[in-house]
Amino acid sequence: MPIFKSMFNFLLMYYPKLTLTLLLLFLSFSLYSQNGTISGEFIIEPPTLQNLGFEWKIEGDENRNAKVVVEYRRNGDSIWKKGMPLLRVGGERVFREMEKLDYTVPHLFAGSILDLEEGTTYECKFIMEDPDGIQGDSVKTVRVTTRKVPTGSESGRTLHVYPPGYKGEKIEPAFEGLKAAYFGSGLGDWSVVSENKVQPGDVILVHAGLYKADLEDYVDPHGIPFDGTYVLNVKGTEEKPIHIKGAGDGKAIFDGNGAHRLFDVMGTSHHIFEDLVIRNTDIAFSAGTKEVIGATDLSIINCRIENVGIALISEYAGSKNFYIADNVVLGRDPRDHLVGWANPGKYGASPLKSYMGIKVYGSGHVICHNAIAFFHDAINISTYGTPEREQELKAVSIDIYNNDMHLMVDDFIEADGGVHNIRVLRNRGVNSAQCALSAQPVFGGPAYFIRNLVYHIPNGFALKFMAKPAGLIVYHNTIIAENRNTQTYSNSHFRNNLFLGTDAPNRPIHAFAHATSYSTSDYNGYRPNHQSDTHFLWISPEKDQLMDYSLTGSDARSFSSLEELRKSSGLEENGIWVDYDIFENLSAPDPNDPHGIYHAVDLDFRLNPKGKAVNAGQIIPNVNDHHRGSAPDLGALESGEKLPVYGPRNLKNTPFYR
Numbered sequence: 001m002p003i004f005k006s007m008f009n010f011l012l013m014y015y016p017k018l019t020l021t022l023l024l025l026f027l028s029f030s031l032y033s034q035n036g037t038i039s040g041e042f043i044i045e046p047p048t049l050q051n052l053g054f055e056w057k058i059e060g061d062e063n064r065n066a067k068v069v070v071e072y073r074r075n076g077d078s079i080w081k082k083g084m085p086l087l088r089v090g091g092e093r094v095f096r097e098m099e100k101l102d103y104t105v106p107h108l109f110a111g112s113i114l115d116l117e118e119g120t121t122y123e124c125k126f127i128m129e130d131p132d133g134i135q136g137d138s139v140k141t142v143r144v145t146t147r148k149v150p151t152g153s154e155s156g157r158t159l160h161v162y163p164p165g166y167k168g169e170k171i172e173p174a175f176e177g178l179k180a181a182y183f184g185s186g187l188g189d190w191s192v193v194s195e196n197k198v199q200p201g202d203v204i205l206v207h208a209g210l211y212k213a214d215l216e217d218y219v220d221p222h223g224i225p226f227d228g229t230y231v232l233n234v235k236g237t238e239e240k241p242i243h244i245k246g247a248g249d250g251k252a253i254f255d256g257n258g259a260h261r262l263f264d265v266m267g268t269s270h271h272i273f274e275d276l277v278i279r280n281t282d283i284a285f286s287a288g289t290k291e292v293i294g295a296t297d298l299s300i301i302n303c304r305i306e307n308v309g310i311a312l313i314s315e316y317a318g319s320k321n322f323y324i325a326d327n328v329v330l331g332r333d334p335r336d337h338l339v340g341w342a343n344p345g346k347y348g349a350s351p352l353k354s355y356m357g358i359k360v361y362g363s364g365h366v367i368c369h370n371a372i373a374f375f376h377d378a379i380n381i382s383t384y385g386t387p388e389r390e391q392e393l394k395a396v397s398i399d400i401y402n403n404d405m406h407l408m409v410d411d412f413i414e415a416d417g418g419v420h421n422i423r424v425l426r427n428r429g430v431n432s433a434q435c436a437l438s439a440q441p442v443f444g445g446p447a448y449f450i451r452n453l454v455y456h457i458p459n460g461f462a463l464k465f466m467a468k469p470a471g472l473i474v475y476h477n478t479i480i481a482e483n484r485n486t487q488t489y490s491n492s493h494f495r496n497n498l499f500l501g502t503d504a505p506n507r508p509i510h511a512f513a514h515a516t517s518y519s520t521s522d523y524n525g526y527r528p529n530h531q532s533d534t535h536f537l538w539i540s541p542e543k544d545q546l547m548d549y550s551l552t553g554s555d556a557r558s559f560s561s562l563e564e565l566r567k568s569s570g571l572e573e574n575g576i577w578v579d580y581d582i583f584e585n586l587s588a589p590d591p592n593d594p595h596g597i598y599h600a601v602d603l604d605f606r607l608n609p610k611g612k613a614v615n616a617g618q619i620i621p622n623v624n625d626h627h628r629g630s631a632p633d634l635g636a637l638e639s640g641e642k643l644p645v646y647g648p649r650n651l652k653n654t655p656f657y658r
Helices: 002-014 016-035 178-182 188-192 562-569
Strands: 039-046 052-060 067-074 087-090 093-096 101-104 108-113 119-129 139-145 158-162 175-177 205-208 207-214 242-246 253-265 267-275 279-291 296-299 304-314 324-325 327-328 354-362 366-368 371-381 396-401 405-413 420-425 429-431 436-440 443-450 452-453 461-465 472-474 479-480 490-494 499-500 510-513 521-522 526-527 536-539 558-561 583-585 603-607
Touching: 016 039, 039 119, 039 139, 052 119, 052 139, 052 396, 067 108, 087 443, 087 472, 108 119, 108 139, 108 420, 108 443, 158 178, 175 178, 279 296, 429 436, 536 562, 558 562
Parallel strands: 158 175, 158 205, 205 242, 207 253, 242 267, 253 279, 267 296, 279 304, 296 324, 304 327, 304 354, 324 366, 327 371, 354 371, 366 396, 371 405, 396 420, 405 429, 405 436, 420 443, 429 452, 436 461, 443 472, 452 479, 472 490, 479 499, 490 521, 499 526, 510 536, 583 603
Antiparallel strands: 039 052, 052 108, 067 119, 087 108, 093 101, 119 139, 536 558
16 A cells, blocks of 8 residues: 555656546546446346246446336337336345345346237337446347247147046057056056157047056056156157147046155156146145256146145246146145134144145246135245356246135245246235235345235235345235234335225234335325224334345334324325225125135125225336226226136136135
8 A cells, every 4th residue: 555655646746637637537437336337238038928027237326226218019010118117126135044045136127028918029128227327238129029828739649548447449549547658668667668658749638537546556557556656757849749638528537546746747848738637646746856857848737636735846946937827726724714824722733734736946937827725825936045046047037827816824925936027916815824925035026916816814914025035016906904024125116005904903004114225115005903003114224224134123113194104204105095995895804703714706806986096096107007097096906997817717706616
């Protein structure tokens, strides 16, 4: 340091103008490098059927005033449409001491374009703006094509499978049991010999009957003695998948006879399972193990999966492009009352008979229009821990939409472990003892929770935003439950939601547990609990701090009115009080009967056209562009719009679990 000081003094004495010019340039560059934005790598995430996800890495922008405007249009169209701006993420800390988890979100913009057409090419434009200047590209224009629903090939063979001992007329080529068609395998030790494997493009039609192996029979014709597992490992292709499908002549039933795993598909790619009944096994589809191996491009369509502990699980980061759609999935938990692992008393913690309906990790997955009941959780992203460094191994671009969920012990949907562009859209969940929608944690986001319906969460933790998640977008949800979680979360943004209390005693209706000062909340509707004097809790860093992770529930300030909250916090400048008269015909669950069961077909979430929630929202591009009135309505359903289809599209509006 003395040497540099002497040099500076020498230059200042003999070359004062040059020295001051260099000093000003240095200070200018220093200021620019902190607040100006340097644009970096632009990433297109794996497309799904209806949504596209993007990431744009940056440096600088320490004052967080840069933004990215989004426009898109179908290829060939002349008119651009507005998208939601990308979310500015970075610097947020995601941690949980118990597991030694400690992750700092890298600096970038991330976000999605939603509700597009399948199999269609879109031109997408991203415009970066920063009043402090931008170094590098400020505009990116890309063309991306959404995926199509996977379908079988017409170029391969059709192989016909019949139950062992079938006596009727058979269509050739005919096989007894699935393994005979898939591998050409034999009995006993020869059950693993595969000299005549199925080929890409082949369709295996499984004819009606019961496929149930005797696991103690060494020469059982199903070829799965002892463990009862079909280990499948052939690779199909996008153009020529391997399609295992019910033949349409009655129910094709695969009964696991108590096996732990029925279908081990970890080594497969491009497989479609369709129109099958699968039952009586702990795990119906075992599709991936963390850091070992996992399936890619797996489709399970229009199947009935019942009496299982897990319907599908993959925790492999390289799994991608699953399509899990229109299935009925039933676990083993009690049907006649709500059981919670944290609930005391008569219906307290119960044995873990069923874990989760569907659990995935990886990228590009679509989980839609499923009906799921009687599990610990319905649909999960794996609580994976610190994300992998490689882009292709991160949990990004995952869609969970239009699912119908009933009677869970813990959660309806867990976005836990997701990194960027996790999209939880238009789902319906009724009866969950512990929580409803979870982000425990999300590693930067955005995780979109949009237009979900939630009813009867007796513990009062509608949103389980724990383990310091970051990047949460919560728009247009209807939540008939309290949200009293005071564990802080980061970079969260709430708009156009409805939170209606159930008059559970001594509970606030909503807690704003902010670890970052740039979290926002506005245009939401609240119905307070009349048996509570505190309606809102607020936690936030001091005004001169961007973030503060030392804050806990003990730092919460309480408020008895929206007016008090808005005056102190600046939140909810346009928030309103509501009551159950905003609906056409809906009342609260009974707070004195936390173990009671409600049925979605008996609940009417439609808004009263004359109620306060109509025309009370904020316009959000690509989310509520087609609102009918002077402004969007609050909650999941726009008044006068056709209701979404929840659960399988081929089911009538009757309880799927009866």
